[in-house]
Amino acid sequence: MPLLKPEDLLGRLTLGELLFSNDYRAIAIKTILTSLVMLALGGLFALTFRAELAAPGIQFLAARPYLGLLTVHGMIMVFGFLIPIVIAICYYMLPGSLKTGGLHWARTAQASYWTLALAALLLIVGRPDFTWTVYAPMSLRVGGELVWMGYVAVALVGISEFLAGLVLLRNVLAWKGRWSELPLMGWGMVSEAALLLLSTPLLFLVGVFLLTDWLGATALFDPVRGGSTTTFLWMFWFYGHPAVYLPLVPAIAILYTLLPRFLGRPMWSYASGVVAFLLLVVLSFIVFHHHFQPDVTKHTWVQRAFQILTLFIFIPSTLHVFNWIATLWQDRIPASARAALPFKFMMGAIFFLILGGVTGYLNAQISVDSEFIHNTYWIPAHFHAMFLGFVGQMAVAGIYYLYPYFTGRMYGERLGNAHFWLWQLGIFAKVMLMYALGYAYFARWVVDYLPLAQWTTAQWWLTVAAYLIGLGFILFIANLALSARRGARAPDDPWAVVDVEADFGSAAAPAVK
Amino acid sequence: MVIRVWLVGGFLVVVAAWLLMVPWSPPAYQDVPGSMIEGYRSSGLMPAPGKLEMSREIGHDVFEVPASDAGHLKEALSRTPVTKPEAGHGGGEDAGLSILAEGTPEEVQKALGTTAIDRTIEISMNEWSFRPGHLTVKAGEVIRLAVRNAGHTPHEFMLMSAEAMSALDYRLERADWSLLEHEAIFEKPIVLPGDRFEVVVKVDRPGGWMFMCMLPYHMQLGLMGMLMTPGVSMDMSAMGHGGTPAATGPVEGRGTVVAVDPASGEIVLDHEAIEGLMDAMTMGYPVASGELLKGLKPGDAVRFSIDPATSKIVAMERLSQ
Numbered sequence: 001m002p003l004l005k006p007e008d009l010l011g012r013l014t015l016g017e018l019l020f021s022n023d024y025r026a027i028a029i030k031t032i033l034t035s036l037v038m039l040a041l042g043g044l045f046a047l048t049f050r051a052e053l054a055a056p057g058i059q060f061l062a063a064r065p066y067l068g069l070l071t072v073h074g075m076i077m078v079f080g081f082l083i084p085i086v087i088a089i090c091y092y093m094l095p096g097s098l099k100t101g102g103l104h105w106a107r108t109a110q111a112s113y114w115t116l117a118l119a120a121l122l123l124i125v126g127r128p129d130f131t132w133t134v135y136a137p138m139s140l141r142v143g144g145e146l147v148w149m150g151y152v153a154v155a156l157v158g159i160s161e162f163l164a165g166l167v168l169l170r171n172v173l174a175w176k177g178r179w180s181e182l183p184l185m186g187w188g189m190v191s192e193a194a195l196l197l198l199s200t201p202l203l204f205l206v207g208v209f210l211l212t213d214w215l216g217a218t219a220l221f222d223p224v225r226g227g228s229t230t231t232f233l234w235m236f237w238f239y240g241h242p243a244v245y246l247p248l249v250p251a252i253a254i255l256y257t258l259l260p261r262f263l264g265r266p267m268w269s270y271a272s273g274v275v276a277f278l279l280l281v282v283l284s285f286i287v288f289h290h291h292f293q294p295d296v297t298k299h300t301w302v303q304r305a306f307q308i309l310t311l312f313i314f315i316p317s318t319l320h321v322f323n324w325i326a327t328l329w330q331d332r333i334p335a336s337a338r339a340a341l342p343f344k345f346m347m348g349a350i351f352f353l354i355l356g357g358v359t360g361y362l363n364a365q366i367s368v369d370s371e372f373i374h375n376t377y378w379i380p381a382h383f384h385a386m387f388l389g390f391v392g393q394m395a396v397a398g399i400y401y402l403y404p405y406f407t408g409r410m411y412g413e414r415l416g417n418a419h420f421w422l423w424q425l426g427i428f429a430k431v432m433l434m435y436a437l438g439y440a441y442f443a444r445w446v447v448d449y450l451p452l453a454q455w456t457t458a459q460w461w462l463t464v465a466a467y468l469i470g471l472g473f474i475l476f477i478a479n480l481a482l483s484a485r486r487g488a489r490a491p492d493d494p495w496a497v498v499d500v501e502a503d504f505g506s507a508a509a510p511a512v513k
Numbered sequence: 514m515v516i517r518v519w520l521v522g523g524f525l526v527v528v529a530a531w532l533l534m535v536p537w538s539p540p541a542y543q544d545v546p547g548s549m550i551e552g553y554r555s556s557g558l559m560p561a562p563g564k565l566e567m568s569r570e571i572g573h574d575v576f577e578v579p580a581s582d583a584g585h586l587k588e589a590l591s592r593t594p595v596t597k598p599e600a601g602h603g604g605g606e607d608a609g610l611s612i613l614a615e616g617t618p619e620e621v622q623k624a625l626g627t628t629a630i631d632r633t634i635e636i637s638m639n640e641w642s643f644r645p646g647h648l649t650v651k652a653g654e655v656i657r658l659a660v661r662n663a664g665h666t667p668h669e670f671m672l673m674s675a676e677a678m679s680a681l682d683y684r685l686e687r688a689d690w691s692l693l694e695h696e697a698i699f700e701k702p703i704v705l706p707g708d709r710f711e712v713v714v715k716v717d718r719p720g721g722w723m724f725m726c727m728l729p730y731h732m733q734l735g736l737m738g739m740l741m742t743p744g745v746s747m748d749m750s751a752m753g754h755g756g757t758p759a760a761t762g763p764v765e766g767r768g769t770v771v772a773v774d775p776a777s778g779e780i781v782l783d784h785e786a787i788e789g790l791m792d793a794m795t796m797g798y799p800v801a802s803g804e805l806l807k808g809l810k811p812g813d814a815v816r817f818s819i820d821p822a823t824s825k826i827v828a829m830e831r832l833s834q
Contacts, residue, residue, distance in 0.1 A: 010515045011515075013515055015518055033515075033519050036523070037523040041527045041530050044527055044531055045531070048531070065534070065535070069534055072534060124530045125533070127534060481520055485516075
């Protein structure tokens with residue numbers, strides 16, 4: 001079993017090797033580094049329009065550039081940062097976890113990376129302004145001459161994610177042991193592969209048909225020419241709901257891998273983890289309708305069925321969360337874990353998953369959704385808690401965890417802690433203020449708003465919170481860059497459990513070391 | 514090496530992409546100057562900062578109407594000759610239109626008892642028009658309006674007197690926050706797609722009324738129509754005079770065809786101002802004969818004559834493209 005050992009992989013890799021080597025670690029590091037650039041880019045876009053939104057009226061951004069920034073922010077964050085970075089971290093951990101000796105189909109992973117890079121390039125150059133949900137027919141009627149690049153980018157994202165799904169499935173199939181002993185990381189990857197392989201063809205088709213509709217060759221989504229927006233909604237959200245789990249599932253798998261590692265004991269329940277993963281996959285394909293509820297063109301019972309199925313999501317989510325809490329609760333948390341930065345970020349991530357999750361209970365109710373919160377800031381508050389608060393922080397936890405393994409050095413504790421607290425404070429303030437604004441009926445996607453006291457104060461502090469997160473990110477990057485040279489040399493086992501005896505051995509015990 | 518390239522390369526990518534996205538780079542992206550809200554404010558269509566408050570009485574999402582509105586409404590209503598309404602609810606003391614029954618056909622039948630209905634008018638609403646959008650009625654008539662939402666989003670159906678609308682005229686130009694629903698003669702708050710309901714009205718006196726969907730921006734998008742007795746016309750962009758006697762002979766106008774509906778004998782025109790009758794607007798008109806609609810299609814430029822007495826188009830000529 002190839003165990004991870006601290007080494008200066010970054011110092012050893014040439015640029016050519018980093019870009020084109022099929023070594024799984026090079027592919028993973030390259031994807032992680034690119035995703036961080038995408039995070040910087042998406043974040044900078046967010047900080048730009050947050051500065052605009054800090055006060056009512058138009059400061060420096062008019063409506064269309066604002067929508068352009070908003071669109072590229074959302075697309076870059078979801079497709080360029082959240083999904084690839086957690087998959088890349090899993091690429092890094094998989095061979096050790098599943099004892100496969102390396103990443104199978106590394107060339108496919110390589111192709112997936114470059115396809116995504118091309119999509120990101122097209123997205124930035126094309127500057128579409130149709131928001132990340134590319135709603136037709138709006139997405140066919142806005143944008144400039146380069147908007148076709150946005151449609152092609154959507155199709156390329158579909159291809160890239162499909163290829164990643166193939167890689168994950170192939171690697172899980174390489175597992176030689178009994179399925180009942182497949183580590184939870186493996187079950188996570190089975191789930192992720194299923195989500196990717198079954199949903200991304202729809203995204204690809206949406207991109208293609210948007211392009212052909214725009215060119216005039218087809219009229220599938222354009223009602224003026226006989227097309228149907230309902231077809232669009234069903235196609236896009238058949239991908240779109242599983243898509244919101246695409247970053248979530250690997251992040252959960254990373255958590256299942258790291259938690260036992262830091263605590264020095266197996267997960268409280270292996271079976272509930274497996275069931276939760278599989279149930280989440282099944283449910284993810286049959287709840288998408290809640291993204292456009294109330295769809296009063298459908299029979300009430302169809303709508304109710306989707307609402308009830310959406311509420312069922314609480315079952316796998318709660319299984320996961322209680323599994324983590326029980327694992328933490330069943331014995332003392334070792335001093336080594338409490339001091340470890342990745343562990344701290346994991347705890348923050350769990351907090352935000354709960355915060356975003358319990359408010360999701362309200363989103364799922366058709367009456368509450370349609371009367372109060374739909375298209376208000378409540379919705380971005382929910383997904384920022386999940387995406388940034390949970391997935392983003394799990395990605396950071398994964399990077400800090402892997403850092404000694406690819407640099408041979410430890411990150412700086414002080415900078416790391418400053419990053420940690422800035423993010424907890426910033427994300428918490430951001431999410432709560434967004435909830436408050438949603439409750440006060442502040443609409444999404446608007447660049448200008450009335451100078452009402454309850455809006456202006458919250459918007460101003462929301463901007464402050466966003467800049468705190470930005471500052472934390474700068475400290476994070478500085479830490480990664482500076483510590484690669486000046487950091488303390490990593491011990492053989494940087495994450496050795498201190499003050500509690502290691503008790504590995506069950507199927508859920510981490511194989512990555 | 515890798516770290517340095519990453520830092521420098523990443524920085525350059527981020528800066529280049531940001532410069533590409535910011536507003537001053539592509540001229541095409543600067544075509545929306547200024548703020549919509551500031552625009553409304555500078556043209557006097559919206560109260561100044563600090564003059565707008567949340568309603569404590571109604572709810573957190575409803576705004577109080579500026580005091581100037583209340584004065585405007587009072588003045589407009591004071592110009593109205595007062596006659597006693599026979600029945601109905603809402604719409605002030607003299608709506609001129611009584612609501613006799615509302616609900617499902619069974620509920621309507623039950624409420625009406627032996628009262629006879631003179632005729633039934635089917636109205637369908639969709640995105641973004643009423644078909645038909647123009648109803649000519651006679652004083653004394655009892656009419657059943659059978660309304661159906663044939664669109665894809667929820668709508669509402671409200672009837673308002675021209676006099677009340679005259680106080681609200683400027684609101685057509687702005688967002689709907691200042692529209693007061695209790696000024697309506699009749700309100701069906703939510704009509705879901707596919708839903709239908711009936712409302713039976715009695716026309717108490719000659720006059721003009723409007724029906725519309727007052728969900729935000731729906732009326733501005735075209736979801737409004739008129740109901741009027743012959744000899745009364747309404748200038749919808751400045752309805753400051755209640756029922757205005759129309760010009761005596763046919764008047765001429767020019768416009769572009771938006772939609773043709775041979776089934777209801779209606780044409781929707783985006784027309785220029787019609788002197789002595791109406792300002793420039795988009796609205797539906799009945800035609801005197803279905804022959805007039807032949808060969809017309811959306812986008813055609815037309816010249817037409819309209820009879821102010823019946824508000825019907827009596828002649829139509831397609832202009833060469």
